[in-house]
Amino acid sequence: MSTTTATHHDDHADHGHPTGIMRWVASTNHKDIGTLYLWFSFFMFLFAGALALGIRAELFQPGLQFVEPENFNRLTTLHGLIMIFGAIMPAFVGFANWMIPLMIGTSDLAFPRLNNMSFWLMVPAAILLITSIFVPGGAIAGGWTMYPPLSVQNQSMSVDMSILALHILGVSSIVGSINIITTILNMRAPGMTLMKMPLFVWTWLITAFLLIASMPVLAGALTMLLTDRHFGTSFFDAAGGGDPVLWQHVFWFFGHPEVYIMILPAFGLISTIIPTFARKPLFGYASMVYATAAIALLSFVVWAHHMFTTGMPVAGQLFFMYSTMLISIPTGVKVFNWVATMWRGSMTFETPMLFSIAVVFLFTIGGLSGLVCSILPVDIQVQDTYYVVAHFHYVLFSGAAMSIMGAVYYWLPKWTGHMYDETLGKWHFWLTTIAFNVTFFPMHFTGLAGMPRRIPDYALQFAEFNMISSIGAFALGISQLLFLYVVIKCIKGGAKAEAKSWEGAEGLEWTVPSPAPFHTFETPPTVK
Amino acid sequence: MSQNTNNYYLPAPSLWPLIASIALFLMAGGFAMQMNDVASGSYVLIAGVLVFIYLLYGWFRDVIKESLSGFYNKQVDVSFRWSMGWFIFSEVMFFAGFFGALFYIRTFALDWISGSKLVWPDFVATWPTSGPAATEALEAMGPWGLPAINTLILLISGATLTYAHWGLMKNNRKQLTIGLILTIALGAIFLYLQAHEYAEAAFTMDSGIYGSTFYMLTGFHGMHVTMGTIMLLIILFRVMKGHFNADHHFGFEAVAWYWHFVDVVWLFLFVFVYWL
Amino acid sequence: MLAVNEFPSLIGFFFGFNHFSCSQFFGVDSVMNKRTFLSLGATFLTLFAVNAQADYALNLKAPATDIASQIYDLHMLILYVCAAIFVVVFGMMFYSIFKHRKSVGHKAAQFHENHWLEVVWTIIPVIILISMAVPATRTILAMKDTTAADMSIKVTGSQWKWAYDYLDQDVKFVSTLSTPEAQIKNEEEKGENYLLEVDNPMVVPVGKKIKILLTAADVIHAWWIPEFGVKQDAIPGFVRETWIRVDKPGTYRGQCAELCGKAHGYMPIVVEAMEEDKYNAWVVAQKEAAAAADAGADKEWAMDELVTAGKAVYEKNCAVCHGATGAGIPPAFPAMTGSAVATGPIEGHIDILLNGKNIMPAWKDVLSDTDIAAVIAYERNALGNSTGDFAQPSAVKAAR
Numbered sequence A: 001m002s003t004t005t006a007t008h009h010d011d012h013a014d015h016g017h018p019t020g021i022m023r024w025v026a027s028t029n030h031k032d033i034g035t036l037y038l039w040f041s042f043f044m045f046l047f048a049g050a051l052a053l054g055i056r057a058e059l060f061q062p063g064l065q066f067v068e069p070e071n072f073n074r075l076t077t078l079h080g081l082i083m084i085f086g087a088i089m090p091a092f093v094g095f096a097n098w099m100i101p102l103m104i105g106t107s108d109l110a111f112p113r114l115n116n117m118s119f120w121l122m123v124p125a126a127i128l129l130i131t132s133i134f135v136p137g138g139a140i141a142g143g144w145t146m147y148p149p150l151s152v153q154n155q156s157m158s159v160d161m162s163i164l165a166l167h168i169l170g171v172s173s174i175v176g177s178i179n180i181i182t183t184i185l186n187m188r189a190p191g192m193t194l195m196k197m198p199l200f201v202w203t204w205l206i207t208a209f210l211l212i213a214s215m216p217v218l219a220g221a222l223t224m225l226l227t228d229r230h231f232g233t234s235f236f237d238a239a240g241g242g243d244p245v246l247w248q249h250v251f252w253f254f255g256h257p258e259v260y261i262m263i264l265p266a267f268g269l270i271s272t273i274i275p276t277f278a279r280k281p282l283f284g285y286a287s288m289v290y291a292t293a294a295i296a297l298l299s300f301v302v303w304a305h306h307m308f309t310t311g312m313p314v315a316g317q318l319f320f321m322y323s324t325m326l327i328s329i330p331t332g333v334k335v336f337n338w339v340a341t342m343w344r345g346s347m348t349f350e351t352p353m354l355f356s357i358a359v360v361f362l363f364t365i366g367g368l369s370g371l372v373c374s375i376l377p378v379d380i381q382v383q384d385t386y387y388v389v390a391h392f393h394y395v396l397f398s399g400a401a402m403s404i405m406g407a408v409y410y411w412l413p414k415w416t417g418h419m420y421d422e423t424l425g426k427w428h429f430w431l432t433t434i435a436f437n438v439t440f441f442p443m444h445f446t447g448l449a450g451m452p453r454r455i456p457d458y459a460l461q462f463a464e465f466n467m468i469s470s471i472g473a474f475a476l477g478i479s480q481l482l483f484l485y486v487v488i489k490c491i492k493g494g495a496k497a498e499a500k501s502w503e504g505a506e507g508l509e510w511t512v513p514s515p516a517p518f519h520t521f522e523t524p525p526t527v528k
Numbered sequence B: 001m002s003q004n005t006n007n008y009y010l011p012a013p014s015l016w017p018l019i020a021s022i023a024l025f026l027m028a029g030g031f032a033m034q035m036n037d038v039a040s041g042s043y044v045l046i047a048g049v050l051v052f053i054y055l056l057y058g059w060f061r062d063v064i065k066e067s068l069s070g071f072y073n074k075q076v077d078v079s080f081r082w083s084m085g086w087f088i089f090s091e092v093m094f095f096a097g098f099f100g101a102l103f104y105i106r107t108f109a110l111d112w113i114s115g116s117k118l119v120w121p122d123f124v125a126t127w128p129t130s131g132p133a134a135t136e137a138l139e140a141m142g143p144w145g146l147p148a149i150n151t152l153i154l155l156i157s158g159a160t161l162t163y164a165h166w167g168l169m170k171n172n173r174k175q176l177t178i179g180l181i182l183t184i185a186l187g188a189i190f191l192y193l194q195a196h197e198y199a200e201a202a203f204t205m206d207s208g209i210y211g212s213t214f215y216m217l218t219g220f221h222g223m224h225v226t227m228g229t230i231m232l233l234i235i236l237f238r239v240m241k242g243h244f245n246a247d248h249h250f251g252f253e254a255v256a257w258y259w260h261f262v263d264v265v266w267l268f269l270f271v272f273v274y275w276l
Numbered sequence C: 001m002l003a004v005n006e007f008p009s010l011i012g013f014f015f016g017f018n019h020f021s022c023s024q025f026f027g028v029d030s031v032m033n034k035r036t037f038l039s040l041g042a043t044f045l046t047l048f049a050v051n052a053q054a055d056y057a058l059n060l061k062a063p064a065t066d067i068a069s070q071i072y073d074l075h076m077l078i079l080y081v082c083a084a085i086f087v088v089v090f091g092m093m094f095y096s097i098f099k100h101r102k103s104v105g106h107k108a109a110q111f112h113e114n115h116w117l118e119v120v121w122t123i124i125p126v127i128i129l130i131s132m133a134v135p136a137t138r139t140i141l142a143m144k145d146t147t148a149a150d151m152s153i154k155v156t157g158s159q160w161k162w163a164y165d166y167l168d169q170d171v172k173f174v175s176t177l178s179t180p181e182a183q184i185k186n187e188e189e190k191g192e193n194y195l196l197e198v199d200n201p202m203v204v205p206v207g208k209k210i211k212i213l214l215t216a217a218d219v220i221h222a223w224w225i226p227e228f229g230v231k232q233d234a235i236p237g238f239v240r241e242t243w244i245r246v247d248k249p250g251t252y253r254g255q256c257a258e259l260c261g262k263a264h265g266y267m268p269i270v271v272e273a274m275e276e277d278k279y280n281a282w283v284v285a286q287k288e289a290a291a292a293a294d295a296g297a298d299k300e301w302a303m304d305e306l307v308t309a310g311k312a313v314y315e316k317n318c319a320v321c322h323g324a325t326g327a328g329i330p331p332a333f334p335a336m337t338g339s340a341v342a343t344g345p346i347e348g349h350i351d352i353l354l355n356g357k358n359i360m361p362a363w364k365d366v367l368s369d370t371d372i373a374a375v376i377a378y379e380r381n382a383l384g385n386s387t388g389d390f391a392q393p394s395a396v397k398a399a400r
């Protein structure tokens, strides 16, 4: 605190930069905090990925080889929770931190101290989740969706630790989103009208809204779960007049917006990268903005498409099927816009562009399989099978995760001041893309053929494809270690990057030197 | 509002965020242990709460210092307004979750349960209910006793707070102080009556779904009133120390917004939990 | 591993012809035969897949009910449409990737909007979606229509077994996984129906509309037979309805499709559909068996008789939670060895078995008096317990 009070009376502009550990734990600098978020997210990605490799190892062959069934469920649950809340979401917040102030021409986020708190709250949450593996009764095993009564029946303290961890993450997300939304609405450089904002900023504006609207609902659901577990309430217990399915409604009211929270910023990144390497302005900027808003609003009225097999009244089933199908339209608009942006451009294919093209291509596969899921009668067959697992890895890995990787390559020069190793970058891209498809494409087949998800052992007709998936998964894993290497190599050195690192790049972030100095735009630029 | 109206204030590096995360870690960890009756749990929990109180004290002290030293220009003020607005929106969604649960149970779930004759041969959906497995009859909370009085109290408190605000606007410190004191008093009375109502209640959290929803909703509302009252107290102290003036008093307004929000939530509670 | 000659059908799937997987191509799949073979995927396969013997499928199982085949066709339709969209969109993209690249000296145009175009590619998807929604709606209405059923069966899911209760003829039984532990532990060769086989399959007559009333005893499970196009969650405290009408006799296999704890992967569902007369014969047999069991209830048993009988009952029903050795899985599932119940007053022991407690299911509808008496005797005088006392089936009957 000495630091806080001591520097109060000197001018806000140049307070001393603490060095060493203090630079990070006490930071009020959006760039440092962005860096913290990105590294945190990457290590969570490795950790959750390692859990996934545990899953794939057990599923390499039928029969039980490595993990007990209950431990398998623990792997699955933690893998899902950590990937979503620990890897994908923080990564996007990291980009928001680093890039939004640079893109809208302001000095920092609206509330730098709160911003640092949003990050440092992730750490205790992660500790709670990970240490819960070691408490008596073992880690939470009810799936990342934590359906009661199973998650009430499970007496392990780890369930409570996970619930409270999610509560903390919720606080972090809400505070972070309020911070970002305020920054975007109030701190844009003179002349930067809303409709002049880079699309990444737009997608984050809307994502932040989704977070503020959905996270508190999750908090409510978790609280009910907690009181059902320990304080005798019966929200999810029919004997007391409650309903287990109530949890599913409340959870998915959060959960579906959540999945768009994980894809909208990705759309923003893609919409930033493709024009750069097509050397052509983004096609249909306005329609991109409206499409994003439409997706966000629709995402609040589709949640029960995760509950088609709970036996809702037919009216409900029809409503949620129709509303879900509608989301294809704005999403389609985006896909078409990206293709139209490439059309008659002058394209080059550096690593960020390769990732972006792969994302457009593979995300669409995931989107279309999502549409198949949304057709209720078909979903009756594929619900809770590997078809769904294939669907959401196509949207989450090749949608969210790969756009993150692409964007890392895109801005590494700006962050580090060095160009990354293009050859290794391309290697990482091709290995990842191929291994990813080897891992997850076969899951469409096993799913359709009837392999349920969340099982440690399976009938013999699924053996071949599971073996292929597992081989792919390990290749995919190793490829990510190559990513780690490329990034470190780039931080350590490499060709000097200019302020404008890419020929076709547009936007304020490229007007500041590379690496971006500690303080930027303290006197805002004017946008004409 | 002095020298630096041109630049947006950037705070110096601060340890409060880290302390916040330590506080929440201790609170969460301690609570988890305590619920699973691990002996040391309660101590960890209390430690967490203490750190948290220290945090609130210290962080807000810094913010107030900065505010008084005039580091916050108009733009910062606007940031505060946006963020408080969005924060209240998040609170709205939090309560919306519980109200949604209440409506879902009352309109759908109970009918389905009584429709499930194979499991509950002789349960008929009614409201209030404590569920098909309930043994003794449920004696619900009527609207026209304390709840009605409480409604009145909160409505008046809203008015007195606005009265205080008008005082502040025309730099009438006396009116400001009186208005605040009245509001705080009303808030306290509300809380007292609420506690009394709980004590008298013929049912508890584990009296089935009625008890669950009743205590969850009124409980969280009560918590919010408590926080609101505390914040009003802090504002009162600041007023007495001469903080705020007619055109620079967002701290006051933020708490006022919050208080009115808590008011509105109560009206919904009164209608859907106590009355209908 | 994947047979070389399967590769084309992988490509086939990609372009939306995946239902030409070999098994189906050779007529296993009746729906298939109804379809035109004049398609890229087919030619691929006729070229490569000549003597394929794939024991795995790439697509939905061959339907055995009308609903299932409606779903099958619906899925094919959507798949074709999506594949078409996919090919068009990415045909365009790859065309421009090859033609509009800097390396071939293409200069970038600068257009960035075209309202006419944007309207078109918003409208067309709308039309496409409507064309999908219409047949889907038709199928949904059919699925939801549980009226005019010829018979009803109550199906109760519990950890980790299915209980079937034929409401019109009082036939009741429990159905659990019959795959031997050794196969799961890889100590012996896995059978062809590994994990998809049960001790007592559900038996139904063909051509009859059967209403299925689903509920659960502990957590949520889901009753799923792919060939029937039926998947319905079984929710504790609620009864959900669905229905089947099986066209042709046969054995149909499915699995629990909602995570329900450690043995979620080990609670299969097997349905035997048979001609009506065969079915009736089966019903009679079931009733006789039940009668025999009741008779057993009135006879006087010796302790060791009961204990030996109890061992089987215990291992079939109780071992999943309380462990074959009685160790249990604390804290969720208490140990049997030295358990307060199993060593305390026998009335309490009978009561908890009949009526259950918390997550301990009630067995009164599932086990006969003899079984319960037997398992009590076993629990009290084996698994490290030796109270020496036991209860006659008649006592259990009385306690009901």
Ligand code: HEA
Pocket: A145, A259, A260, A262, A263, A305, A306, A324, A325, A327, A328, A329, A331, A332, A333, A335, A363, A364, A365, A366, A367, A368, A370, A371, A373, A374, A375, A379, A382, A383, A384, A388, A391, A392, A395, A396, A399, A400, C082, C085, C089, C124, C125, C126, C128, C129
């Ligand atoms: C980033 C995350 C993400 C995204 C973007 C999506 C996008 C979509 N999802 Fe997915 N979904 C998940 C993450 C995501 N999903 C997860 C994690 C689960 C599992 C949760 C769990 O149970 O654990 C899930 C599960 C899930 C289910 C439940 C499956 C089940 O459990 O039974 C359904 C059902 O409707 C569904 C549908 C959709 C649809 C219709 C879209 C649409 O938004 C897709 C729209 C995109 C396109 C359609 C492609 C591009 C469009 C065009 C090229 C235009 C032309 C096309 C047409 C006109 C058809 N998803």
Ligand code: HEA
Pocket: A045, A046, A047, A048, A049, A050, A052, A053, A055, A056, A076, A077, A079, A080, A081, A083, A084, A088, A142, A143, A144, A145, A389, A393, A396, A397, A401, A439, A453, A454, A455, A473, A476, A477, A478, A480, A481
């Ligand atoms: C959010 C994004 C996300 C991402 C990126 C991934 C990535 C992966 N996921 Fe998954 N996954 C989910 C989200 C995600 N997942 C969710 C939400 C579920 C549902 C959970 C549930 O059912 O409740 C799920 C479920 C799920 C299942 C189904 C489990 C089941 O139903 O039982 C499987 C099975 O194969 C799987 C596999 C994989 C694999 C192989 C990867 C690969 O991409 C991982 C790549 C591998 C690495 C990145 C590892 C790199 C590390 C090393 C090589 C070792 C070094 C290790 C250390 C330094 C610690 N995931």
Ligand code: CUA
Pocket: C157, C158, C160, C220, C221, C222, C256, C257, C258, C259, C260, C261, C263, C264, C265, C267
């Ligand atoms: Cu029963 Cu899964």
Ligand SMILES: [Cu+2]
Pocket: A255, A256, A259, A303, A305, A306
């Ligand atoms: Cu969804």
